[in-house]
Amino acid sequence: MKRARFISAATLALLLPLAPLAAQDSLPPAPYAYRQLPDPAQEAKAQALMETLRCLKCQSQSIADSDASMAGDMRNEVRTRIAAGEDPEAIRQWLIDRYGDYVSYTPQVKPLTWPLFAAPGVFLGFAALLLRGRFRRGKRANAALRKDKP
Amino acid sequence: MSAQPASPARRPGLALWLPLVLFGGFLALVVYGLVRPDNREVASTFIGKPIPAFALPPASADRPGLSSAQFVGGKPRLLNIFASWCGPCAVESPQLAQLAKAGAEIDGVAIRDRKDDLARFLAANGNPFARIGQDDLSKVQIGIGSSGVPETFVVDAHGVIRHQHIGAIMPEDVPVILAKLKEAEQ
Numbered sequence: 608m609k610r611a612r613f614i615s616a617a618t619l620a621l622l623l624p625l626a627p628l629a630a631q632d633s634l635p636p637a638p639y640a641y642r643q644l645p646d647p648a649q650e651a652k653a654q655a656l657m658e659t660l661r662c663l664k665c666q667s668q669s670i671a672d673s674d675a676s677m678a679g680d681m682r683n684e685v686r687t688r689i690a691a692g693e694d695p696e697a698i699r700q701w702l703i704d705r706y707g708d709y710v711s712y713t714p715q716v717k718p719l720t721w722p723l724f725a726a727p728g729v730f731l732g733f734a735a736l737l738l739r740g741r742f743r744r745g746k747r748a749n750a751a752l753r754k755d756k757p
Numbered sequence: 758m759s760a761q762p763a764s765p766a767r768r769p770g771l772a773l774w775l776p777l778v779l780f781g782g783f784l785a786l787v788v789y790g791l792v793r794p795d796n797r798e799v800a801s802t803f804i805g806k807p808i809p810a811f812a813l814p815p816a817s818a819d820r821p822g823l824s825s826a827q828f829v830g831g832k833p834r835l836l837n838i839f840a841s842w843c844g845p846c847a848v849e850s851p852q853l854a855q856l857a858k859a860g861a862e863i864d865g866v867a868i869r870d871r872k873d874d875l876a877r878f879l880a881a882n883g884n885p886f887a888r889i890g891q892d893d894l895s896k897v898q899i900g901i902g903s904s905g906v907p908e909t910f911v912v913d914a915h916g917v918i919r920h921q922h923i924g925a926i927m928p929e930d931v932p933v934i935l936a937k938l939k940e941a942e943q
Contacts, residue, residue, distance in 0.1 A: 631842060632840060632842045632868070632869035632870065633842070633871065633874075634869040634870070634871065634893060637893075637894050663799050663904035663905070664904070664905065666797060666799075676869055676895075677895055677898075677904070677905075680869075680894050680895035680896075680898075680899065681895075681899060683894055684894075684896070684899055702899075703802075704802065704803065704806075704902075705801060705802060705803045705899065705900070705901065705902030706799055706801070706802060706902050706904065707799070707800070707802040709799055710799075
């Protein structure tokens with residue numbers, strides 16, 4: 608991670624003369640984009656949440672992974688809200704209100720998604736029913752075999 | 758398994774085809790996913806909601822800053838999220854000028870921008886903005902569910918977001934946005 612940072616810093620330094628050509632801002636990152644919260648417990652909460660929030664610029668990355676400046680601003684937003692004592696799930700909901708479910712990697716139980724959560728139970732029940740039938744039939748067949756023996 | 762003399766040989770019937778049908782359905786889903794055109798736009802789900810409270814300092818020397826209170830009262834306005842470092846933002850500037858000429862009032866939010874860069878950008882591309890707020894932390898952008906630059910929002914006279922245009926405004930989008938502004942008057 609550190610090494611990767613160093614390399615990206617080095618490439619950045621190389622690219623700096625080209626900066627006006629690139630579609631990227633040149634402002635320093637937001638205060639809490641790359642700085643952890645002083646309280647380790649709060650930082651752990653923020654980190655756990657950030658890993659499950661989608662970066663809207665690089666859409667397969669989480670905001671914890673992405674170096675896009677918007678992801679940095681979103682990390683700043685998350686960390687300042689956590690530092691202010693806000694609940695991580697409330698922050699997730701705040702973002703879902705703005706960007707829809709797509710912004711969260713953690714699926715939420717909703718009228719549309721509850722079958723996802725119910726399906727394993729349904730499948731297990733179905734398997735149990737099937738197995739019960741099999742065992743019963745097997746037992747009956749065994750009993751029949753025993754009866755057939757002279 | 759062969760020890761089932763009691764039960765008569767059952768016909769497999771429809772159950773035999775079920776896996777194939779399921780597989781076919783799965784295949785159709787995959788093909789649909791492959792054929793469907795790629796769309797990476799994330800639409801705001803904040804349409805129909807009042808603009809969140811904010812107050813941004815001015816981003817340019819000759820335009821005032823921007824606050825959420827300024828959207829209440831008066832007439833519907835356009836809120837343009839842009840930046841001098843964003844290429845498509847320069848592409849849409851003739852269309853913004855056209856909208857301003859047609860009577861649209863446009864407020865700008867400059868995302869993570871430097872004052873001198875912005876001044877250069879406005880000098881080169883024109884300045885259709887009534888006010889420009891400086892948003893160094895993308896606060897307003899995140900607050901209204903915008904996921905990139907440029908994006909343009911129609912905000913009605915009650916401060917409620919009514920429409921979002923993602924990406925640069927092209928000439929064919931101008932009448933659409935004017936119609937949305939008109940619609941927001943009601």
